[in-house]
Amino acid sequence: MRNWADYADLLKPAADLLARTHSPDxxxxxxxxxxxxxxNLSQGYFLLFQSTPDHPEFAPFENSVFLAQPNPDxxxxxxxxxxxxxxRVTGERGNAPVAGFxxxxKIIGMDPLPGKGLGNYDFDDLEIDSNGRFEVIFSSERPAAYQGNWxxxxxxxxxxxxRQFSYDWGNERDVRLAIERLDAPPIRPALTPAQVDAKLAHLFGGYARNLSQISIGAVVRCAEQGFVNRFNLTSFQELxxxxxxxxxxxxxxxxxxxDEALIIESELPEQRPYWNIxxxxxxxxxxxxxYRQSSLNGLQAKVDADGKFRAVLAHRDPGVANWLDTGGNLYGMLIGRWYRCSGHPTPSVTRVKFADLDRHLPEGVARIDSDERAEALRRxxxxxxxxxxW
Structure with a gap:
């Protein structure tokens, strides 16, 4: 084992990432x-120390604490x-609109570059019993004589x-899951000093920097491609x-x-099982x-009478129902999703003075008063x- 100061020293070079940000001074x-x-250190501890491939356990990955671009839903x-x-994964499906494996x-952050995806599986393609419960085996070959989910x-x-995406926060039943390895000893051994040393070295000298490097790079890439106040349709396969x-x-x-705001306007796909911004x-x-309305999904958003989605990105409440709160950030990103939608429209963006919003918004745009906003934020x-x- 190294001295604690040696692990802390591994993190120091990460400070040079500040120079890559939009406002390093x-x-x-x-x-x-x-x-x-x-x-990143907190998140990395969960990923590196909570469990092992022989004795796995589902750990929290992204949520309202681990904020490296999670979907808020x-x-x-x-x-x-x-x-x-x-x-074998044992669980209950719940009823969130999207859930799957x-x-x-190499999950993002484990290496300096993002790893790669190897397959996605929707829970709704599994055989699920009348109580919403299921089991599924993951292996290189289907076990002999096994007829269940594989x-x-x-x-x-x-x-x-x-992944599970929720529309009606707090009112839908969340997924419940457990995982076990069937071809490993049932008792989990304690980590050896050599294993702890390797994991700490990776946490301080790798993961903490890697995740920030990839995150900053995603913002820089979008800006360098010219997509500033202008949407780009993408797949994020590179991530x-x-x-x-x-x-x-x-x-x-x-x-x-x-003193500025952005007006986002979009057609909506005819079939749209899930979408958000x-x-x-x-x-x-x-x-x-x-505590801020910094996202909207297909249930939360108000659709105007003409069938379009309109939102206002602003630093203060514009009195529009679909306000997107910047959280005080003058510079950042907007990301939206079309999941299994029948089309993928690219929304328009109009940059205006906040004081001139009403001149640029249609008369029938959905609006909200202070009491309604307070109730929406409470919900x-x-x-x-x-x-x-967790």
Missing amino acids: SEAMQAQLWRQFAM AVYYYAPIDGSGTY ALGN LKLPEEADFILV GNGKDWPQAYWETVFDIAE QVIDGLWNQVDYV RRIGSQLRRK
């Missing part, structure tokens, strides 16, 4: 980045696996990720989504002054979504906290 940006490093769980092993190699495990897979992931994303960097900051962190913070995140 800003004390606020420095504070956000240092906070992100602390977040989603709760994610991660379990490390060995592609040569045999695993993703297999992959999913092929690629040899290079080293994790199973669970580890498998080719079979049935979701299109729309992203833009936003850059607005204190979210606000993230210049480090790719989701803006607080428990939001209660619903978010009622979800299982």
Whole structure:
């Protein structure tokens, strides 16, 4: 084992990432980045120390605490696996509109570059009993004489990720899951000093920096491609989504002054089982979504009488129902999702003075008063906290 100071020293070079941000001379940006490093250390501990491929357990991956661009409607769980092993997942489906498994190699942050997706499986394609319960085996080959749910495990897979997207926060039943390896001893041995040393070295010298490097890079890439206050339709395959992931994303960097706002306008696909939009900051962190309306999904959003979705990104409440709160960020990103939708429209963006919003919005745009906003925010913070995140 090394001295504790040696592990802390491994984190110091990560400070040079500040120079890659949009405002490296800003004390606020420095504070956000240092906070992100602390977040990464906390998240990395769960991923590296909670369980092993021989004795896995689903760990919290992204949620309202681990904010490196989670979908605000989603709760994610991660379990490390060995592609040569045999695993059984036991659980209850719940009733969130989207729930499924993703297999992959090197979850984001484990390496300096994102890993790759190796397959996505919707829970609704499994045989589920009348009580909503199921079991599924993951292995390289279907076990002899086994007739139940089985999913092929690629040899290079080293994790199973669970995604579930909620529309009606706190009122839907969340997924409940357990995982076990069937071809490993049942008792989990304690980590050896050598194993602890290796994991600490990876946590401080790898994961904490890697996750911030990838996050900052995602913002820089979008800006360098010219998508500033202009949406780009993308798949995020370069960030580890498998080719079979049935979701299109729309992203833009936003850059607005204190007295400006963005109007987002979009047609809506005729079939749209799930869609949303979210606000993230210049480090790719989701803006607080428990106490701020920094995201909207297909249930929360108000659709105008002409069938279009219109929202206003602004630093203060514009009195429009579909307000997207910047959280005080002048520079950041908007990301939206079309999941299994019949079309993938690209929304328009109009940059205006906040004082001139009414001149640019149609007369029938959905509006809200202060009492209605207070109630909407109350439902939001209660619903978010009622979800299982840990």
